[in-house]
Amino acid sequence: MHSAYYRLGDDLYAERFGLGFEHLSAGQRFVHRPGITFSQQDNVAEALDSINSAMVHYDDCYAGLTDWKRPLMVSTLTLQRLIGMTSKTFGRRRRIVSMSSIALIRPMFGGDTLYVETEVLATEPVDAHLGRASLLTRGYNQRGEQVAELRYVAELWHGAAGPDVIAGASASDEERFLSHARREDGAWVEQTGLFFEDLRQGETFVHSPRKTLLAEEATLHALRAMEWQPQSHDHAFAQALGLAAPVVPQTWGIGVAVALSTRTFGRVTVNLGWTDVEFGADLMPGDTLEARSMVEGTRLSGSRPDQGVVTVLTEARNQRGEMVNRYRRALMVYRRGANPYARAGY
Template sequence: MSKFGYVRVGPRRFRERFGLSFEDVELGMRIRHRPGVDVSQQDNRDDSVELLNNAHLHYDSQYAAHTEWRRPLSVSTMTVQRFLALVSRSWYRRRAIIGIDSISLTRPVIGDDTLYSESTVTALDGGADPDVGRVSLDIAGKNRQGDTVARISCTFEVYRRGRHPEDDPQALPAEEERFSLYHVAADGALVEQTGLVFEDLAPEETFVHWPGRTVLADESRRQALRSLEINPRWHDEAYLRKYAQIKPTIYEPLVIGVVTALTTRTFGRVVANLGWTDIALPRPVRPGETIYAESTVRTVRASNSRPDQGIATVETRGFVENGDLVCQYQRALLIYRRGAGPYQDAGY
């Protein structure tokens, strides 16, 4: 069974995992994928110009105002990319998309909407490949009103249990209810869920966050510029060539941001981040290195003023692929208790 979001990798130590194995999939299974994602007109404009899309309906607001839509339409390929990416938590263990039978766009998507995916298993084929089986899906793309705006009929190759490259026979699923990847909706659909509630956090348990994140020079430069960072070492190549003793590194606030983001698959039920303390950056991150993170819960306590929430203090450590420690900090989080929060009302 792989419907659990962690494997046990040591005493009180768990690693995040995702995805269904072929043996876990049933004909007719329906999955509501969460979270959704907002799409803005800026996303639309960026996608259009980067692909040299000449359909000006997507980025010329003056032109679009004279069409029946009155506003720029979202680029259809961008919309399809979002719907396919949104299913990746459950279908993480796919080897490949081997075919897309059809894509239908049933309603317009306008910037500043929110997109969600829901997949239904329409066919299963065990085939002869010892590593994978084939899963056919109908993916319904929906907007925030629940209207279906797209349908994608496709087939994935999905790894069998024990055959995915990440599978380790020594790291067995932690089959605890708190680690379930889904809860069951009233209509029988599986609803993806992210993060642990306050009651599920225990002091001195460690969570290894997965997967990691490669950080490139271009995104470091972009983050520095967007932050109005004036130091030329972050965005002036001529300066780095002149002062060769200054080696290219990743902008430090971005390193902290990447490490923090990696933790949110476990600490995803936050009300608010209450702050960091004791941030250490033992060595710079170099462009092209991959950052991994793990967190240990240090303390948990009830909130004195918010009965439906609690406070956890966690210590997080960030490493690069050779094991070097590059970031460490403590963070205090305000976290929802079980049954609290906006999840049911928001369709989660």
């Protein structure tokens, strides 16, 4: 149906997610994956960060005396994730035009898992670059019970339009690169990552999206990692060193580079380790990272017949093209067939 990769050259591919408006038509149904499990910590953070005074979200003693008997998930957190979890299919959305209804059918609690599906109700061209789609998005919990329903209109870029167009690139028609798999009932299920058999030595993948690192999240990661040396969080100390702001922890930079690669390596079962880790330019708040990985080798696992071992060389660069970090990583990846995806609704 739609390729998640664009061919840039021999053995060079760029990830690109989200269907162009021209690929949408009334009656299509999309199954968005992965799901996400809500925690009570998510609930507390959302309530406090948004100055939500309804104590049913974070006072366990009070909530225990209500009809719910436990803290109730903030409803707008469910709404945010209903929209956010559709991004693999509707990642070319320019904006939401309107929402005609937001229905909360069942409550969500900490420990519940949200799964999302969308039906395209109608489409309407706007101009040569944009179109509008009327969408019906439904949320379900881990028991298959519907918890929410959202009707809205979204404006989406055509595939050949928008700020992320890759000049001179064409979509690959290889089956391994399909962004969705057709289910027996006709629904399209989003896919994440390539199977072991689909990873070929010598191929390079430019990962998408990029990520801009904010000062606040860099400091938070440093503190939570107990990286308490002053240059990680003390602005006055950093300025005395001639820096504009505290530096971003280098280990978090590795973590970001690894995470950015999961759209290709998303079928990983476990990381086995890193070697030859190099650091280049200091990673500073406000920098935007882009990662790319080359597959250096593959072999079948001797102990796990449903998996294989893949070795990749990944490099992350900032917005100026400077190398920030580079490393080799060995990871285990599921093979086709014997894996948990179908059983889990993936």
